Amino acid sequence: GAVVSQHPSWVICKSGTSVKIECRSLDFQATTMFWYRQFPKQSLMLMATSNEGSKATYEQGVEKDKFLINHASLTLSTLTVTSAHPEDSSFYICSARGPNDYGYTFGSGTRLTVV
């Protein structure tokens, strides 16, 4: 089946630094990927839609200069949290629509802790 690989699975960084999270579709091409944020015991909140070769579409309230998304190829999208602060600590998950426009496949998530 379709597999989406997300790295790193966890990261701890100092306040003010930037962190890059990668999301790769391993056995299929994904023209569109999605980035979600999840707070403890809450559901997933869509942050942005990443489109290959064009600018990402951000949801209302999500700072595009804070969360930089790059989708340079059909198999890779990256989310960079710039100048991270403790309030950015969260669980970030990416997903891609599977081949043949069937279901969505999710990465394993990245736990970001900003200290």
Next chain:
Amino acid sequence: KQEVTQIPAALSVPEGENLVLNCSFTDSAIYNLQWFRQDPGKGLTSLLLIQSSQREQTSGRLNASLDKSSGRSTLYIAASQPGDSATYLCAVRRSSGSARQLTFGSGTQLTVLP
């Protein structure tokens, strides 16, 4: 705006019981509905996908039904096992629009006691 609700928020059952998780959505114009499982600190694993034209899907001990007109879906788990303990999320995909993203429910946290 699509809203997805899952009831109950948490459920604890003894091993071996059959159980039903509920999902309701406000806008019936959906393309499909997907049930996911999430273990603590992990990503989402797709369990079942039901297209809008389908009424149910089955995989092993899992059966998901869809009643689009009433805005409801159920996930039935037969003969529950401790390994089924996880959070179960349902998500609907809108039938139109360029974004085509999923709208998630808040999840049901299931605990199966040995």
